[in-house]
Amino acid sequence: MKAIITGCSKGIGKEILRKLLNDGYEVMSISRSETNLDDLTNKDSTNWKEIIGNILDEDVHYKIINVLNEWKSLDILINNAGFLISKPFEELNYTEVKNSFDVNYYAPFKLSQICIPYLKNAEKASLINIGSIGGVQGSVKFPGLSAYSSSKGALAILTECLAEEYKDTSIHFNCLALGAVQTEMLEKAFPGYQAPFSPKQMAYYIINFIENSSEMMNGKIISVSASTP
Numbered sequence: 001m002k003a004i005i006t007g008c009s010k011g012i013g014k015e016i017l018r019k020l021l022n023d024g025y026e027v028m029s030i031s032r033s034e035t036n037l038d039d040l041t042n043k044d045s046t047n048w049k050e051i052i053g054n055i056l057d058e059d060v061h062y063k064i065i066n067v068l069n070e071w072k073s074l075d076i077l078i079n080n081a082g083f084l085i086s087k088p089f090e091e092l093n094y095t096e097v098k099n100s101f102d103v104n105y106y107a108p109f110k111l112s113q114i115c116i117p118y119l120k121n122a123e124k125a126s127l128i129n130i131g132s133i134g135g136v137q138g139s140v141k142f143p144g145l146s147a148y149s150s151s152k153g154a155l156a157i158l159t160e161c162l163a164e165e166y167k168d169t170s171i172h173f174n175c176l177a178l179g180a181v182q183t184e185m186l187e188k189a190f191p192g193y194q195a196p197f198s199p200k201q202m203a204y205y206i207i208n209f210i211e212n213s214s215e216m217m218n219g220k221i222i223s224v225s226a227s228t229p
């Protein structure tokens with residue numbers, strides 16, 4: 001099985017990458033910083049293609065396409081990389097809003113465009129967008145997170161649109177709208193708050209969902225949250 005995941009240098013993405021590699025998947029990871037996985041139990045490093053760079057850069061897209069052309073088909077795409085800015089609404093500037101939508105919305109949009117032809121070649125494929133509970137209609141909202149949460153809301157709706165547009169293919173598109181997980185991003189949004197889940201726990205949930213449930217759902221925005229925030 002072949003998988004692509006973005007944002008693996010730390011946090012939830014790093015734990016997803018570690019588990020996929022240990023479970024024998026072939027994985028392409030994309031992060032701006034190098035990922036340190038010294039303690040892998042499965043040391044078959046030929047299974048891992050690491051691309052270091054910004055997921056928004058065209059040269060990174062070409063590197064991804066080169067690997068995909070070797071692979072011919074792709075089973076799983078996990079759009080996990082995220083950017084959070086926590087700032088009062090009236091103080092947000094254009095660059096901060098643009099960064100939020102570039103990383104949280106446009107990067108998954110572009111990677112989906114790149115990967116869908118290869119996902120179509122798999123017998124069954126799963127495209128997972130990692131959203132946020134704040135990007136779900138009717139959820140509790142928090143001051144300072146307007147750019148972040150609205151960009152995740154756009155990502156959730158994109159998931160629904162793609163499921164409809166590609167309903168005649170073998171690809172299932174779902175958005176997991178996560179609640180609090182103990183990572184650097186959470187600490188930035190809610191300093192001092194203790195989340196109920198570790199990155200490893202959430203990574204295991206996400207992989208279990210892909211392997212056992214994503215086939216049963218398409219175009220769904222699934223809240224994965226047990227706390228407020």
Ligand SMILES: NC(=O)c1ccc[n+]([C@@H]2O[C@H](COP(=O)([O-])OP(=O)(O)OC[C@H]3O[C@@H](n4cnc5c(N)ncnc54)[C@H](OP(=O)(O)O)[C@@H]3O)[C@@H](O)[C@H]2O)c1
Pocket residue numbers: 006007008009010011012013030031032033034053054055056079080081082083103130131132133177178179180181182183184185186195199
């Ligand atoms: N933690 C939570 O409580 C929580 C709650 C809801 C949703 N989420 C979502 O879950 C996902 C993972 O979050 P996390 O908490 O694990 O965050 P994190 O610890 O801050 O990690 C984010 C990852 O994304 C990568 N990244 C960011 N911008 C990138 C870019 N332009 N190009 C390539 N890689 C990029 C970062 O790597 P580099 O810095 O090396 O680029 C890092 O590996 C995100 O989509 C986040 O919005 C998290």
